[in-house]
Amino acid sequence: MPIAETPVRLPIPSLPCGYRMGGVHAGLKRNPTREDVSLVVSDVPAVAAGVYTTNLVFAAPVAHDRSLTPGRGIRGVVVNSGNANACTGARGLDDARAMAAAAATAVGAAGDAMLVLSTGIIGEFLPMEKVTAGITAAAGRLGTDDDAAITAARGMMTTDTRPKLAGRAVRVGAGSVTIFGMAKGAAMIGPRLATMLGVVLTDATLEPDDAQRILREACDQTFNCVSVDGHTSTNDTVLLLANGAAGGKSLAGADLDAFGAALVETCEVLAREIADDGEGATHVLRVEVTGCRTREEARQIARTVADSPLVKTAIHGADPNWGRIVSAAGYAGVPFDPTRLVLRLNGTLLFRDGAPVAFDADAVSASLGASREALIELDLASGPASVRFHSSDLTAEYVRLNADYHT
Amino acid sequence: MPIAETPVRLPIPSLPCGYRMGGVHAGLKRNPTREDVSLVVSDVPAVAAGVYTTNLVFAAPVAHDRSLTPGRGIRGVVVNSGNANACTGARGLDDARAMAAAAATAVGAAGDAMLVLSTGIIGEFLPMEKVTAGITAAAGRLGTDDDAAITAARGMMTTDTRPKLAGRAVRVGAGSVTIFGMAKGAAMIGPRLATMLGVVLTDATLEPDDAQRILREACDQTFNCVSVDGHTSTNDTVLLLANGAAGGKSLAGADLDAFGAALVETCEVLAREIADDGEGATHVLRVEVTGCRTREEARQIARTVADSPLVKTAIHGADPNWGRIVSAAGYAGVPFDPTRLVLRLNGTLLFRDGAPVAFDADAVSASLGASREALIELDLASGPASVRFHSSDLTAEYVRLNADYHT
Numbered sequence: 001m002p003i004a005e006t007p008v009r010l011p012i013p014s015l016p017c018g019y020r021m022g023g024v025h026a027g028l029k030r031n032p033t034r035e036d037v038s039l040v041v042s043d044v045p046a047v048a049a050g051v052y053t054t055n056l057v058f059a060a061p062v063a064h065d066r067s068l069t070p071g072r073g074i075r076g077v078v079v080n081s082g083n084a085n086a087c088t089g090a091r092g093l094d095d096a097r098a099m100a101a102a103a104a105t106a107v108g109a110a111g112d113a114m115l116v117l118s119t120g121i122i123g124e125f126l127p128m129e130k131v132t133a134g135i136t137a138a139a140g141r142l143g144t145d146d147d148a149a150i151t152a153a154r155g156m157m158t159t160d161t162r163p164k165l166a167g168r169a170v171r172v173g174a175g176s177v178t179i180f181g182m183a184k185g186a187a188m189i190g191p192r193l194a195t196m197l198g199v200v201l202t203d204a205t206l207e208p209d210d211a212q213r214i215l216r217e218a219c220d221q222t223f224n225c226v227s228v229d230g231h232t233s234t235n236d237t238v239l240l241l242a243n244g245a246a247g248g249k250s251l252a253g254a255d256l257d258a259f260g261a262a263l264v265e266t267c268e269v270l271a272r273e274i275a276d277d278g279e280g281a282t283h284v285l286r287v288e289v290t291g292c293r294t295r296e297e298a299r300q301i302a303r304t305v306a307d308s309p310l311v312k313t314a315i316h317g318a319d320p321n322w323g324r325i326v327s328a329a330g331y332a333g334v335p336f337d338p339t340r341l342v343l344r345l346n347g348t349l350l351f352r353d354g355a356p357v358a359f360d361a362d363a364v365s366a367s368l369g370a371s372r373e374a375l376i377e378l379d380l381a382s383g384p385a386s387v388r389f390h391s392s393d394l395t396a397e398y399v400r401l402n403a404d405y406h407t
Numbered sequence: 408m409p410i411a412e413t414p415v416r417l418p419i420p421s422l423p424c425g426y427r428m429g430g431v432h433a434g435l436k437r438n439p440t441r442e443d444v445s446l447v448v449s450d451v452p453a454v455a456a457g458v459y460t461t462n463l464v465f466a467a468p469v470a471h472d473r474s475l476t477p478g479r480g481i482r483g484v485v486v487n488s489g490n491a492n493a494c495t496g497a498r499g500l501d502d503a504r505a506m507a508a509a510a511a512t513a514v515g516a517a518g519d520a521m522l523v524l525s526t527g528i529i530g531e532f533l534p535m536e537k538v539t540a541g542i543t544a545a546a547g548r549l550g551t552d553d554d555a556a557i558t559a560a561r562g563m564m565t566t567d568t569r570p571k572l573a574g575r576a577v578r579v580g581a582g583s584v585t586i587f588g589m590a591k592g593a594a595m596i597g598p599r600l601a602t603m604l605g606v607v608l609t610d611a612t613l614e615p616d617d618a619q620r621i622l623r624e625a626c627d628q629t630f631n632c633v634s635v636d637g638h639t640s641t642n643d644t645v646l647l648l649a650n651g652a653a654g655g656k657s658l659a660g661a662d663l664d665a666f667g668a669a670l671v672e673t674c675e676v677l678a679r680e681i682a683d684d685g686e687g688a689t690h691v692l693r694v695e696v697t698g699c700r701t702r703e704e705a706r707q708i709a710r711t712v713a714d715s716p717l718v719k720t721a722i723h724g725a726d727p728n729w730g731r732i733v734s735a736a737g738y739a740g741v742p743f744d745p746t747r748l749v750l751r752l753n754g755t756l757l758f759r760d761g762a763p764v765a766f767d768a769d770a771v772s773a774s775l776g777a778s779r780e781a782l783i784e785l786d787l788a789s790g791p792a793s794v795r796f797h798s799s800d801l802t803a804e805y806v807r808l809n810a811d812y813h814t
Contacts, residue, residue, distance in 0.1 A: 057737030089762030122730025317810030323529025330464030403724030
């Protein structure tokens with residue numbers, strides 16, 4: 001997978017106040033041009049929130065971060081790629097703590113002030129000498145410019161073809177605060193990897209409980225509505241740091257709502273990027289399910305459609321194969337009346353009243369072939385709830401990446 | 408997909424007493440060498456049971472058969488392939504009933520004595536002239552020999568490469584009865600198809616409630632433990648006909664138990680054949696999950712592992728990628744203690760005590776490469792329940808079959 005050589009720019013004029021970051025190549029990845037250890041550092045102690053994988057088999061860094069979030073006094077995040085530190089038992093947990101301690105020492109923070117993210121091969125122990133050398137090197141190259149942010153984001157990549165960045169400025173009270181997020185995709189390299197990671201930074205002031213609540217809500221609407229292969233990783237983590245460097249009191253009321261909305265928008269961009277950069281993908285599937293009784297039911301239907309290999313291969317083949325979509329909705333485990341179901345594909349009506357609708361299959365196929373995004377709209381006409389879900393198509397390249405590259 | 412030219416033989420010396428069958432090409436499939444309408448006829452009214460898709464979007468033949476099973480007075484089954492008669496509304500139900508009526512007329516049965524199975528394209532109306540002409544032709548060619556059974560089984564095939572047949576003789580009381588089953592796989596041709604169908608015939612005497620119960624139990628252990636792509640079809644149906652032609656009273660007690668066990672064995676052979684003939688498959692995955700609190704929990708873990716694209720591509724690549732298997736078990740939604748989990752792949756221990764185990768990766772990879780079946784054994788060490796689940800691997804050929812062949 002070549003990394004895109006197109007210039008990458010920050011999505012905002014500058015990073016949130018009071019953060020420095022950077023990434024280096026420490027030798028966990030074979031390719032010396034690829035960063036594999038990153039540091040994100042807040043100049044002052046920050047409030048931190050975290051949302052983690054629901055997998056029972058979770059990695060050591062997840063255990064470490066869970067014990068510290070939500071909370072105060074966090075100075076930053078140390079990230080490595082190339083090794084997930086998952087399924088590594090007690091030694092793995094010791095290694096995660098040692099990473100945090102090394103990072104704290106390198107940036108002059110307290111011993112328990114650093115969060116840890118790892119992504120890469122499952123079931124191998126971290127090469128701690130390389131990791132600690134990388135942490136020291138990264139600490140010496142922290143910056144606040146585009147290059148610093150981009151190398152930090154590249155340091156969390158595995159088979160991603162490009163760093164994923166998003167951000168917003170948010171008006172609060174008389175001033176404004178900044179949100180900046182970076183993420184890596186649900187992808188594999190070794191190929192023992194399968195992880196999504198995200199770090200969102202802001203210079204707003206937030207209370208820990210508020211930070212945790214709005215991060216969970218944002219993840220629920222964005223990162224929890226994205227799938228490449230439906231395989232929940234051992235390491236999935238999204239962190240939010242709020243260091244208050246923009247000044248002002250803790251956000252509340254309408255300001256907190258505005259901030260929460262901007263956080264959703266930021267995470268939405270990153271989540272869509274993850275699906276777009278799914279391994280071997282030629283299409284992003286955007287599944288919009290409306291008219292459900294609850295949001296959870298809408299998501300369950302959207303996820304079932306988005307994960308169906310038959311739907312994913314049909315979209316890859318630019319085939320308006322609506323029977324696969326309707327039948328996937330039917331086995332999602334959500335009760336609904338099939339005769340009220342309405343399906344549109346790229347805007348064209350394909351199914352209504354429980355029976356086929358005449359449509360121009362060639363035109364819909366041409367539309368699917370011409371656009372990177374395929375829009376699947378399902379209306380159940382049974383309630384007020386809706387969801388937007390992103391996925392990628394299933395291609396022979398996905399199989400090649402995951403079958404032919406040996407561990 | 409070429410149809411296997413190797414000779415196919417019945418798995419039993421002869422069909423159960425009192426059944427005739429046959430298949431013809433009626434023009435629903437383009438290839439004139441492929442049968443697409445089949446008839447199975449009992450000389451006398453039979454007890455019939457049925458197990459059907461759980462998909463809310465179910466096809467017209469499913470609605471027809473559900474209304475007649477479990478019950479008495481069934482004279483047979485009419486089958487077509489090439490068109491699923493699904494998502495076809497009221498006209499589809501009329502067509503399914505017309506198929507049943509035409510078949511009843513052709514074999515001299517009462518109007519409501521025939522069950523119907525369809526598999527093929529979703530969302531197109533049946534070409535009823537071709538279907539009824541095929542029914543008449545099939546009725547004129549019914550037989551009791553190998554050729555009759557094989558053409559009948561071929562008449563339910565879509566992208567299957569071979570008919571799937573199984574059978575047993577069962578000692579009951581002083582005599583014996585015979586079970587014969589045929590099935591088609593979870594596969595597509597149009598490519599709008601995705602169906603498993605099964606017909607099991609016996610000359611034993613069964614009460615309708617007993618027939619329904621043992622068929623449901625057998626399906627629960629076999630056809631409900633097989634997956635190719637995890638997509639539950641609109642048409643999935645397994646029928647059991649018991650015509651009592653072997654003589655004797657209704658089976659009960661130990662005889663009924665022996666019969667039920669033989670029914671499970673018959674369905675198990677057919678279910679494994681479906682996974683083995685999965686589209687593009689190069690391996691059958693046999694997932695054995697043991698040590699669970701309940702059978703349903705064991706199945707949920709087995710299904711999650713067997714459906715994971717990462718596990719399926721790893722097996723295709725002969726890669727002993729145990730992290731994918733352990734992490735799939737972890738997101739199955741079943742609570743368990745990962746430190747008690749034990750994983751073996753083709754007999755080799757790969758994971759125990761929450762940490763990696765040293766093993767010869769080259770030897771396990773060679774073993775995976777050399778065998779058609781990949782054996783994944785997961786022991787949760789938490790209870791007495793277990794399950795056996797069959798799946799197929801995920802290959803570029805699967806993607807090609809389902810993306811590149813246009814509707």
